[in-house]
Amino acid sequence: MSRLVSLTFGAIALSLGATDACAQSGNVGAAVGGYSFEDAAKEHPDTKNFHSADGHLTFAVVTQSAGNGFFDPLYVGATVAGNIIGAEVLLLGSEAPNQDVAREIEILNQIVQDPTIDGIIMTTPQVGAYDDIVRAAAANGIPVATTNSFDGTILNRSSISHTGQDASAAAIAGEALAKCLMERGIESGSIVLPSSTAQGNIEVNDRVTSAFNAIVKTLNDAGKLGAFKVDAGPQNTGIDTNPNDPVAGVVTLFESRGDIVGAFGGDALFTPAIAKASAQLGMTGKICAYGFDLGPAQLDALRSGDLTGVIGQQPFLQGFWPVMQLYLQIDRGISAANLDTRAQLVTRETVGNIGKRYEN
Template sequence: MRRILLSAVSAAALSVGVTSASAQSGSVEKAVGGYNFDEAAKEDAKTKDFHSADGHLTFAIVTHTAGNGFFDPVYVGAKVAGNMIGAEILLLGSESPVDDPAREIEILNQIIRDPKIDGIIMTTPQVGAYNDIVKAAEAAGIPVATTNSFDETILNRSGISHTGQDASAAAIGGEALAKCVLDSGKTSGSILLPSSTAMGNIEVNNRVTSAFNAIVKTLKDAGKLEAFKVDAGPENVGIDTNPNDPVNALVTLFESRGDAVGAFTANNVFTPPLVKAVEQMGWTGKFCAFGFDLGPAQQEGIAAGNLTGSLGQQPFLQGFWPVMQLYLQIDRGISAANLDTRAQLVTKENVAKVGKRFEN
């Protein structure tokens, strides 16, 4: 009898478990406005024929340096998003391994005339240089999204979405650098922030300033600011350093100071050279060196002890989200939905986790 009762209870429980999801308590079957969610979630019938009217969407993503590997995961992210929405993604950019806004603008001026293009994603490292591109795109009815570097003065800024890391995130690296110096037992010395303002990248300048302020604050809070010299140049945007021969320039800078205990570099132009400079100086594992981005050179430098840490800016998202934003703008009328990709501090403790599935 007991077995019969248990069997009956089990059968009842099973029948409850297989009831449809729509019968679950609290389920929402239709919108308050009366329309059906399944129907509302479908792509608009006109979306695939937007602008080019060729039956599919084509977006171009153009960067200011495709030659050093940083933008590789950006391109991957763009392709992933394109695959999700069935769009063709053209991967374009300056072939140079260093910032080359002039070449990027040349490519943009070509692509803006391509009748197949339905949307443009571009980096904007040189403030004030992209307004003509935006004007031409608007005149042609092509939506624009910006990514990575931010130009707050760009035409129609409030109507253009941006995906990227706010420069203030560099403070995470500055704070980590100051703590590294304090934990090292050094009681004095120079903390240097080399860069190149001649490259015209306002985003990098702002990173240096944010890192500088964080270093100063951390040392001050510890009561040690007077013991160290924090040098980011006369305007706190970087000690002017030659980007065309960065390794030798960094070694010369370190040797000229004679008391360097730490350094912070704010982009991919100077961080891989920082790795080589530390090794060349014989400071492996003895020098607080922090940089930007998480390419192979940075990861190898961290693992070897020539780079204490580096800040990633989630570049995969910097390709993925702008594609989705353009799609949403075309299909749903959503615009200027910005995304701050923040910063990921990577050190020897967690560097092995970086780079999975091409995302860093």
């Protein structure tokens, strides 16, 4: 009886397998237009000789602060994409650990005149600073893609692809900060959002505003807003703090308020500064400290507990996709295919999952 049952099940399995095979017989071998997918999937014969006509594509990636480590996974992503399509990718940027737009533009002005360059990928943290670069690139026949920071007013914006995270993602950290206070039973105090509006980085300004609004909304919805003082400066874009010595600036800010229970930093400059200020003042674990960008300093601060949570922007994608976008623009005529890299909130509990395969 046992053997008969086994044989019966085997026959049913064979019958089901035959049915599945028949269901997969409707292959699509050619497009409705008549061409084959195999031929259409091939690279155009002129692609490798685009612009420089040297038999291979060369793309330049230029950032405003290559010296702080945040852009490392971005450069890795760009390299991976270049390897896939067989393009050379030049990894360039300001050597400074903090934002240095002047140096970035200096590099871009050299690159845009280089006859071997077939495409430019650049960060655009300062609104209005890159129009001449875009104009010169267009005149020289070089396509441009922007990544990381977004300038909505840049010349030919609707024709230029952008890869990055919408600033509204900072609301995730703002909500988490407010919930952290409630979960810890903190009933009152000051929540500060230090920044440097003087840098003219509208992306960071918008992040601070989004985090501020989320903190206020979450506390208000819980009926607790009246007990807290939430301060993001007069325009809700950040309490202006010295960018040349951000740690000292944050320490002074914390000491001046005397009742700090929460803080948020909108970039890779002020997030580590909040962590260091908390450690110096013995506030580690006593305040809800959140920030933006998962650079090495932020990861260390999460592990030590000096930061409670940090928003990551998936920088690997911010390097990978712009290279692929420029390739598609050259080979397929596809342009302005934007990518929102979304956000991930990383905490001390989950920081061990970050950094795998070199992506912060």
